[in-house]
Amino acid sequence: MKVNIDGETKTLLAVWYENGEVKLIDQRLIPDKIEIFTAKNSDDIYYAIKNMVVRGAPAIGVTAAYGLAMASKNKENMDEAVKRIASSRPTAYDLFKAIDYMKNNKFAESAARRYAMEITARSKKIGEYGNELIKSGDKILTHCNAGALAVVDWGTALAPMRIAHDSGKNIFVYVDETRPRLQGARLTAWELQQEGIEHSIIADNAAGYFMKNKDVNLVIVGADRIAANGDFANKIGTYEKAVLARVNNIPFYVAAPGSTFDFSIKSGDEIPIEERDENEVLIVNDKHLGPAESHARNPAFDVTPHEYVTAFITEYGLFKPEELKNLYSMIQRDLFMR
Numbered sequence: 001m002k003v004n005i006d007g008e009t010k011t012l013l014a015v016w017y018e019n020g021e022v023k024l025i026d027q028r029l030i031p032d033k034i035e036i037f038t039a040k041n042s043d044d045i046y047y048a049i050k051n052m053v054v055r056g057a058p059a060i061g062v063t064a065a066y067g068l069a070m071a072s073k074n075k076e077n078m079d080e081a082v083k084r085i086a087s088s089r090p091t092a093y094d095l096f097k098a099i100d101y102m103k104n105n106k107f108a109e110s111a112a113r114r115y116a117m118e119i120t121a122r123s124k125k126i127g128e129y130g131n132e133l134i135k136s137g138d139k140i141l142t143h144c145n146a147g148a149l150a151v152v153d154w155g156t157a158l159a160p161m162r163i164a165h166d167s168g169k170n171i172f173v174y175v176d177e178t179r180p181r182l183q184g185a186r187l188t189a190w191e192l193q194q195e196g197i198e199h200s201i202i203a204d205n206a207a208g209y210f211m212k213n214k215d216v217n218l219v220i221v222g223a224d225r226i227a228a229n230g231d232f233a234n235k236i237g238t239y240e241k242a243v244l245a246r247v248n249n250i251p252f253y254v255a256a257p258g259s260t261f262d263f264s265i266k267s268g269d270e271i272p273i274e275e276r277d278e279n280e281v282l283i284v285n286d287k288h289l290g291p292a293e294s295h296a297r298n299p300a301f302d303v304t305p306h307e308y309v310t311a312f313i314t315e316y317g318l319f320k321p322e323e324l325k326n327l328y329s330m331i332q333r334d335l336f337m338r
């Protein structure tokens, strides 16, 4: 992704592998500053994923792939390295897909590079297919960050918007701020600003207002894990956006690569939902919200039933929930996905 840093345009990736170390844009600091976090072992990789230095399902997978290649090169105990990285976050399926890929390819550096390249190329395909759904003048609502920062480059939900904009379509994006970690206000708004794509940050509670006022033409979100029937987990607050879109007859699309589909589970009931530290909800700008004695609940994801999904945008094309069997056969024939 093209990034303007102190007046200089640089090309940056969310994660890369350099001189046997894993480099990550520290997403906790965006938009205030761009700093690179360097991971030198599997403990650093665990820390980076757990603490959301890097976040977003495909980016977590690529980080795990590079991290395991690095661990193997450093002659770490690989059973322990795999276990440690696999325990970092439970919901994003790409993490486990990447670990299996690296196990099947002897934790080779070349395999990690191929994994990253495949994920990046596939996210661009998602953009190309998703662009076909966007007309000039469309106003699009998105939730959380499913941009280049959540992948390596391009993104999933943001990839169609990038390609539509680059092809000259006039689009506008409503960006849900996405409490509590504000991936929308901080990361998606920053990516769109870097790309020159018009947008407005809105409170999470305002999405229904704009949908009811017929000010949203379509919704595109990312995903962290998609079950065989099309139920999917995504950032907390996605479910209510899907319900609001249905009530207001607005198309609701889910953009995700094949690596996010978990065909081993029948429905969303089987998706593990990460519950994060309550202080992510309670503390804002180092200030405790509400009474000191109050506690908080902090589920990081929710599950949206497949009935609310118009279609999935993948690197294989568009699929309605009832067509996922066709996607499954295409993925089974895809050597990269084996």
Ligand SMILES: CSC[C@H]1O[C@H](OP(=O)(O)O)[C@H](O)[C@@H]1O
Residues within 6 Å of the ligand: 055, 056, 057, 058, 143, 144, 145, 146, 147, 150, 151, 155, 156, 157, 183, 221, 222, 223, 224, 233, 234, 235, 236, 300
């Ligand atoms: C392209 S996957 C992005 C996906 O991941 C985010 O969760 P988190 O920021 O906690 O890793 C969110 O669910 C996004 O839709």
